[in-house]
Amino acid sequence: MNSYFADLHIHIGQTTSGKPVKITASRSLTLENILVEASEHKGIDIVGIIDCHVPEVLLTLKKLVETGECMELETGGIRFLDTTLILGTELEIYDEACKGPIHVLAFMPSLEKMEEFSTWLSKRLTNINLSSQRIYEKGITLQKVVKSLGGLFIPAHIFTPHKSLYGSGVVKSLEEVFDGSLIDAVELGLSSDTMMADQIDELQHYTFLTNSDAHSLPKIGREYQKLLLEEPSFLELKKALAEEGGRRIQANYGLNPYLGKYYETTCEKCGLKPNGQQECENCGSTRFVKGVSKRLKELSEGIKGSRVRPPYIHQVPLQFIPGIGPRTLDKLKDMFGTEMNILHEVPKHELQKVVTEKIADYIAAAREGRLQVNSGGGGTYGKVTGI
Incomplete structure (x- = not known):
């Protein structure tokens, strides 16, 4: 097995034709630019692009596969040069149970499955062409659909104020909102690290992810993880999150909180x-x-968890x-x-x-x-x- 760097939360600013996707993101964040930046400039082996539900993005990916510029892998994901793209989406949940808004990430193994998911989402979003849209559906229902398509479900930046699992100040336990057995990992966010998050007992069950949430090309890779895998693919990523067959996260690299x-x-x-x-x-x-530091004190049981975690390295981006x-x-x-x-x-x-x-x-x-x-x-x- 080999080590691979992965950043699994990167936004698209606009489509190839110039239509906006993530309104607050840079217009230079096109699908093609992200792939080139990750592969040739950043050295990121796996990127999770989380606006792949957008129909034009899916159409662009299909064309790139047809022309041979990209290749869809049998084990999931799309290869471009030295980088594998994992197809993802970010959604905002706010149902009667969750008291949100809460942002979550969902990843699909293939173009076919993401197309199916996009079709399902289109009946539950105001605008399928935009990023981080509010989904008018129960959170647990969303989880079940993601799992039925073979996908991964990950609560995003879980402590960030305003739009996260714990950040709203209302939710005290993820079980109030989700089916804990249908969560594959949790994303910590830029203002927390492993030591901070490990104070919450219910998080002992989950792998911690550190991703950039990039809204511009330079921000790609400001947080990332090093994975031990057979190859950079969706299936191997899924095994690493579950710590199966020796696959695992070797280290989390994140900002000092x-x-x-x-x-x-x-x-x-x-x-x-x-x-x-x-x-x-x-x-x-x-x-x-x-602040995240204050919110964690409110949630903390006062003891550090017993799960053995990979090292969390306070990496400072070059910028x-x-x-x-x-x-x-x-x-x-x-x-x-x-x-x-x-x-x-x-x-x-x-x-x-x-x-x-x-x-x-x-x-x-x-x-x-x-x-x-x-x-x-x-x-x-x-x-x-x-x-």
């Missing part, structure tokens, strides 16, 4: 972090965006590192190839042939989890402050 946009509680109006007051000392507002702008990043990739290679493999003395010693020190510290950061909150990312 302090860098996430929702780690700390912040004032909804001015963004100041409160010091325990009921009213913002800066603007007087009484409305706050509850977060002081001194690395687009031109410097291009120089690094021209010399060393993909971002995964730069982050994981290139020795410091080789990096110094392209960048200053200080930047090389930052990259080395990033791969070792030694960077100092200030925490983010209220929709604003944290920042790297030093080593």
Whole structure:
């Protein structure tokens, strides 16, 4: 078996013909651009593109297979150069049981199954051509349909405020919303890590995923995991999530939670972090965006879980590192190839042939989890402050 890097939450900004898909995403996030970026620039072996339910996206994929630019694998997924695409969708659940909104990911093994799923969804969405649409169906019904098609069901960014399983502040247990036996894994989100999530006892049953939720090409791979598989395919991914036959997640690479946009509680109006007051000392507002750190304290049983987890490495994306702008990043990739290679493999003395010693020190510290950061909150990312 071999190791493969996977980022399973990437949005499409617009279709090949220029129609919007994810409204808040970059227009450069076309299906074709994502595949090229992942394979040739990022070095990501498996990408989950989560707007594949859109009819035009499906049509584009079929054409790419017909022309030979892509190849559909018998074991699930679509191969483009060195990258396998896993067909996915992100949906928003808000039924009488779930008290949402809650975002979830569903992945299908083949174009045929995603077409069937898209047809089923089209009768339950306001607009099948857009991303992250609210589905007018019960959450458990959605789970059963996903499973009947051979798919994977994964609650998305489970602690993020506003649109996640625990982030709303209403749901205390996933069993209030879902059938726990029909969940294949959970996605942690940018403001939490394994140590934080492991405080919740009911999550002991599930594999943790760390994905980028990319809304632009540079954000692809800001969080990812390393998988031990026979090959990069849907079937092998499914086995890894279930830890079958030696397949497994070897490591999660994610932002230090302090860098996430929702780690700390912040004032909804001015963004100041409160010091325990009921009213913002800066603007007087009484409305706050509850941080993931505070929400986890409310949910925590106070003990760390007993399940043996893969290491969670506080990886800092190259774009977060002081001194690395687009031109410097291009120089690094021209010399060393993909971002995964730069982050994981290139020795410091080789990096110094392209960048200053200080930047090389930052990259080395990033791969070792030694960077100092200030925490983010209220929709604003944290920042790297030093080593």
